[in-house]
Amino acid sequence: MMSSNNSVDLLEDGAFAASKNSWNRYYSNSVVQPLLTDLYQITMAYAYWKSGKIDDHAVFDLFFRTNPFHGEFTIFAGLEECLKFMENFHYSETDIEYLKHALPQGIEEEFFEYLSQLTAKDVTLYALKEGSVAFPRVPLIKVAGPLIIVQLLETTLLTLVNYASLMATNAARYRMVAGRHINLLEFGLRRAQGPDGGLSASKYAYIGGFDGTSNVLAGKLFNIPVKGTHAHAYITSFTGTQELKTRVLAHKETGDKRDLLELAIEHRVQLSKILDISTEESSEGELAAMVSFAIAFPDGFMALVDTYDVKSATDPPEAEIDTDGQNANGDGLSNGNGMMSPENGDGDGEDDTMTPPPMCANCEANARNARGCVIRHLKSVGKCFRSGLLNFCAVVLALNDQGFRAVGIRIDSGDLAYLSCLARETFERISEQFKLPWFSKLTIVASNDINEETILSLNEQGHKIDCFGIGTHLVTCQRQPALGCVYKMVEINAQPRIKLSQDVVKVTMPGNKNVFRLYGADGHALIDLLQRVDESPPEVGQKVLCRHPFQESKRAYVIPTHVEPLYDVYWADGRVTQAMPSLEEVRDRVQNSLRTLRQDHKRTLNPTPYKVAVSDNLYNFIHDLWLQNAPIGELS
Numbered sequence: 001m002m003s004s005n006n007s008v009d010l011l012e013d014g015a016f017a018a019s020k021n022s023w024n025r026y027y028s029n030s031v032v033q034p035l036l037t038d039l040y041q042i043t044m045a046y047a048y049w050k051s052g053k054i055d056d057h058a059v060f061d062l063f064f065r066t067n068p069f070h071g072e073f074t075i076f077a078g079l080e081e082c083l084k085f086m087e088n089f090h091y092s093e094t095d096i097e098y099l100k101h102a103l104p105q106g107i108e109e110e111f112f113e114y115l116s117q118l119t120a121k122d123v124t125l126y127a128l129k130e131g132s133v134a135f136p137r138v139p140l141i142k143v144a145g146p147l148i149i150v151q152l153l154e155t156t157l158l159t160l161v162n163y164a165s166l167m168a169t170n171a172a173r174y175r176m177v178a179g180r181h182i183n184l185l186e187f188g189l190r191r192a193q194g195p196d197g198g199l200s201a202s203k204y205a206y207i208g209g210f211d212g213t214s215n216v217l218a219g220k221l222f223n224i225p226v227k228g229t230h231a232h233a234y235i236t237s238f239t240g241t242q243e244l245k246t247r248v249l250a251h252k253e254t255g256d257k258r259d260l261l262e263l264a265i266e267h268r269v270q271l272s273k274i275l276d277i278s279t280e281e282s283s284e285g286e287l288a289a290m291v292s293f294a295i296a297f298p299d300g301f302m303a304l305v306d307t308y309d310v311k312s313a314t315d316p317p318e319a320e321i322d323t324d325g326q327n328a329n330g331d332g333l334s335n336g337n338g339m340m341s342p343e344n345g346d347g348d349g350e351d352d353t354m355t356p357p358p359m360c361a362n363c364e365a366n367a368r369n370a371r372g373c374v375i376r377h378l379k380s381v382g383k384c385f386r387s388g389l390l391n392f393c394a395v396v397l398a399l400n401d402q403g404f405r406a407v408g409i410r411i412d413s414g415d416l417a418y419l420s421c422l423a424r425e426t427f428e429r430i431s432e433q434f435k436l437p438w439f440s441k442l443t444i445v446a447s448n449d450i451n452e453e454t455i456l457s458l459n460e461q462g463h464k465i466d467c468f469g470i471g472t473h474l475v476t477c478q479r480q481p482a483l484g485c486v487y488k489m490v491e492i493n494a495q496p497r498i499k500l501s502q503d504v505v506k507v508t509m510p511g512n513k514n515v516f517r518l519y520g521a522d523g524h525a526l527i528d529l530l531q532r533v534d535e536s537p538p539e540v541g542q543k544v545l546c547r548h549p550f551q552e553s554k555r556a557y558v559i560p561t562h563v564e565p566l567y568d569v570y571w572a573d574g575r576v577t578q579a580m581p582s583l584e585e586v587r588d589r590v591q592n593s594l595r596t597l598r599q600d601h602k603r604t605l606n607p608t609p610y611k612v613a614v615s616d617n618l619y620n621f622i623h624d625l626w627l628q629n630a631p632i633g634e635l636s
């Protein structure tokens with residue numbers, strides 16, 4: 001695996017040492033500025049201003065109504081970016097010039113003067129800790145201050161929190177299904193929703209639990225370990241060994257120079273006997289590419305082994321093809337590229353009798369012998385996959401002769417469970433034959449349209465993958481492309497505001513509120529409790545009545561073993577009021593916070609909803625206000 005510091009053991013150490021004092025401290029996305037908003041915020045600002053609402057004071061809540069991905073938790077992220085936005089909030093001269101053109105004619109000049117002086121200095125912002133688990137209806141952020149400015153913040157705060165939280169949640173879910181010991185790399189920049197989407201994806205995937213990214217700018221800006229392998233183009237750029245301009249590699253310790261290609265070819269002859277593969281069926285271009293990559297990165301040698309696999313999908317070994325293009329022995333043999341595997345059929349859940357699983361005659365004969373089965377498949381699968389592993393192992397042994405240890409392989413197509421087992425078996429076999437214990441531990445990276453379900457399925461099947469490289473489905477949040485955070489006014493001039501809706505989930509929780517997380521006897525988080533700000537906080541060991549906000553009959557007493565106030569003030573008097581945690585600290589918080597949740601809230605299938613309740617006082621307050629605001633109709 002290649003990483004930015006280009007040094008030994010590239011999987012272990014990817015962070016750019018020189019960037020320890022992260023650029024992120026100084027980096028502020030220049031796209032995030034007051035004009036990055038919806039026009040209606042500014043037209044409303046004018047109308048508020050004109051109607052004399054300059055001194056009105058409002059409280060807004062930023063919250064979501066349902067958890068994403070059919071899950072029962074969300075990771076709150078994006079806070080640091082919100083605070084940078086608050087810090088920099090100021091309309092520049094050119095902004096004002098632009099607004100004079102963009103807004104309808106007739107707007108008074110004094111309004112533009114007012115706008116040019118506007119900052120967020122009179123705003124107070126409360127929030128949950130970035131990286132903590134959050135639940136529907138609990139405001140992630142509460143903003144209090146002059147109506148006009150807090151209104152103007154709406155769209156930008158939403159755009160900063162919505163995708164960040166969705167992405168961090170998505171990444172955390174991938175981490176949960178992959179388990180703690182698998183490396184997860186984000187490869188999504190090329191498929192992300194634009195450059196800024198790509199950059200945010202890398203940052204919040206890391207917060208959510210990924211180990212690194214292929215996105216170099218994200219590495220520089222956020223001090224995220226950058227890692228990578230190489231593309232198929234590198235392999236296909238070589239057609240034969242005659243193209244190798246450099247073949248010599250000096251020994252790591254002695255400096256003794258040897259021809260790496262020659263060494264690899266010698267090893268390949270030997271390996272081809274051990275693995276029972278004919279060297280004639282291997283690609284010389286592939287060997288040349290691997291040798292040249294190994295010379296360029298002798299300490300970080302990592303190779304794609306499936307380049308010609310695609311070709312062999314429709315190209316079984318010539319010797320076994322009859323004139324119908326069928327496998328001569330009629331066993332429906334797969335070459336390892338398709339979705340079929342010896343144990344699993346093609347995975348479509350349908351009757352596979354028409355397309356028998358890829359059992360070669362050898363396999364069937366040796367079905368009880370896992371190692372025998374795999375090795376015989378290696379003999380029988382398409383020639384190009386065979387050459388991928390064969391060439392790779394030959395180059396690894398050549399590098400070993402010169403005192404270097406390779407890193408591993410990447411598989412980017414085919415049945416990833418089957419192929420990873422096949423590769424691991426091969427490594428173990430060579431490890432034993434050559435008395436090289438580390439050979440069996442070479443890293444196996446898998447990529448190719450991986451999503452949460454793929455990982456779950458691979459886990460069920462059994463695989464030998466050490467690292468997943470995940471792009472498209474991670475960064476585009478395939479299962480749910482947006483988190484529906486909203487920003488709603490809950491109080492104006494100390495008067496509560498409620499937004500009613502036919503749809504009860506859309507009814508807002510009025511008033512200035514506080515929120516507490518109550519923990520149960522087993523130490524897990526039990527319930528989040530919203531209260532009015534003037535209520536006294538719940539106390540450990542004291543019975544608290546927790547009520548469903550809208551269903552009268554749903555209520556329970558809770559005696560908390562621990563009470564966690566969820567809000568901190570992050571912005572007041574024109575400055576950030578907390579020491580901001582590093583990305584690493586936020587990343588750790590995600591995992592720690594998830595640990596406070598019971599397993600049944602986190603499971604993938606039908607997770608139990610986590611309870612969010614209101615105090616009795618808030619319940620009555622909401623319902624009184626609701627009745628006051630819902631006029632009694634007249635039937636005629």
Ligand SMILES: Nc1ncnc2c1ncn2[C@@H]1O[C@H](COP(=O)(O)OP(=O)(O)OP(=O)(O)O)[C@@H](O)[C@H]1O
Binds near residue numbers: 413458
């Ligand atoms: N063992 C497995 N179980 C479940 N899903 C798998 C398994 N192996 C691979 N997959 C997934 O199946 C899909 C296979 O994609 P696809 O049908 O495009 O095949 P492919 O190998 O990429 O073929 P090609 O290289 O010819 O495009 C990918 O999304 C991959 O992540």
Ligand SMILES: O=P(O)(O)OC[C@H]1O[C@H](OP(=O)(O)OP(=O)(O)O)[C@H](O)[C@@H]1O
Binds near residue numbers: 450473
């Ligand atoms: O599959 P993803 O999760 O998005 O991961 C990133 C993909 O990007 C690369 O593919 P490439 O752009 O070369 O195109 P490909 O789809 O043909 O492999 C890489 O080989 C992965 O397959």
Ligand SMILES: O=C(O)c1cccnc1
Binds near residue numbers: 228230471
């Ligand atoms: O480094 C890699 O292997 C990589 C990077 C981006 C996309 N796909 C793969």
Ligand SMILES: [Mg+2]
Binds near residue numbers: 412449
């Ligand atoms: Mg791909």
